[in-house]
Amino acid sequence: MMQAGPGGMAQQANQQYAQQQQQPYMMMPPQPQPPQMWATSAQPPSQSVAPPQPTSADEVRTLWIGDLQYWMDENYLYTCLAHTGEVASVKVIRNKQTSQSEGYGFIEFTSRAGAERVLQTYNGTIMPNGGQNFRLNWATLSAGERRHDDSPDHTIFVGDLAADVTDYLLQETFRARYPSIKGAKVVIDRLTGRTKGYGFVRFGDESEQVRAMTEMQGVLCSTRPMRIGPASNKNPSTQSQPKGCQEALSSRSLELISAEMVTILVHGLV
DNA sequence: TTTGAGCGA
Structure with missing residues (x-):
């Protein structure tokens, strides 16, 4: 069973994290996910997330968590959220060679509602012993459109x-x-x-x-x-870049100027 | 420290 037992089973649960084979999600996301990229403290997404046809089997109930420090392992993350009683599994992504944390991980919950609750409650709040904030988001962003913010930034x-x-x-x-x-x-x-x-x-x-x-x-x-x-905007769609031409011109001009200065100098010295 | 940002076998 995937449910982590209440209290005192962190170590065992920790082993489960490593061995657990997670069911791969279906190719098509069950429903559009709220694009909550930043911690917005007191801003619940007032969008209705109830799909017309609930696909309870495929519902996304995993959160992505970032900005982790190297020492924040599965055990720590589980401890942070265990009291919600809704954590199904925790995984920190590690470098294959060094096995150092890559600074992010995934937390699966027993239900989508539970995941949403934790997202709303903890995102942007301080992490225990961390001195930094929880940075949470829905997992499995559809690869191409990470930020399809309809309104420009x-x-x-x-x-x-x-x-x-x-x-x-x-x-x-x-x-x-x-x-x-x-x-x-x-x-x-x-x-x-x-x-x-x-x-x-x-x-x-x-x-x-x-x-x-x-x-x-x-x-x-x-x-x-x-x-x-x-802010330097990294959105390629809003930023055309005709600067390449200008830079080419500038460096070309510089070349010409440098060459000219050399001749002048040489000429002057002679 | 002065222009982020990272999604898993």
Whole structure:
């Protein structure tokens, strides 16, 4: 049986994780999944997730978990969530050679509702002994479309963050003035588990993004004034890149200029 | 530290 017994069976359950053969999911996802990429603290996805024809056998009830530190193993993760009574299995993905954690894993639940509950309850909250936040999401994102956000991203870069700034605090810092805020993420160093001192804030309204770029410049977050900048957008569809030509021209021009300077120098020396 | 981000045999 896959259900982890209550209390005191962590070790045995841990062995089960390794041996357990999981049923491969069907090729077609049973239903569209809420695209919750960031920890949005107090923002339940108000979409109805009830499919017209419930396919209870194939329902996705596994969460992806990221930003793990190297020491966070199956046992630890199980301990974090065991009290929900809904964890079926835990697996941390490891490097084959070094068997070091790759920093992410999968948590399977006994039901989709249980998985959803944990996602809503724990995503973005602090991990026990971790000093960092749970970063949870639905597993098995349909490969091609990881982020098919129908609304374009209006994201800004926020630097100079103090060490204690979390996703939640960053978001709350903006929420009062910018109600369209969609989420905030502080970038975490996977090796140390600590913040890299910068992050991103995403807005629903472009106007609010533009406003925040100037209005929030230098505003205090925790103990330090923020440095706001434009976020480099990695969405290839919204970014055409005619820069290649310009760069080619620039370097060509530089070549010409350098050559010319050499001749001038030589000429001058003679 | 100053422009993320990672989905399993």
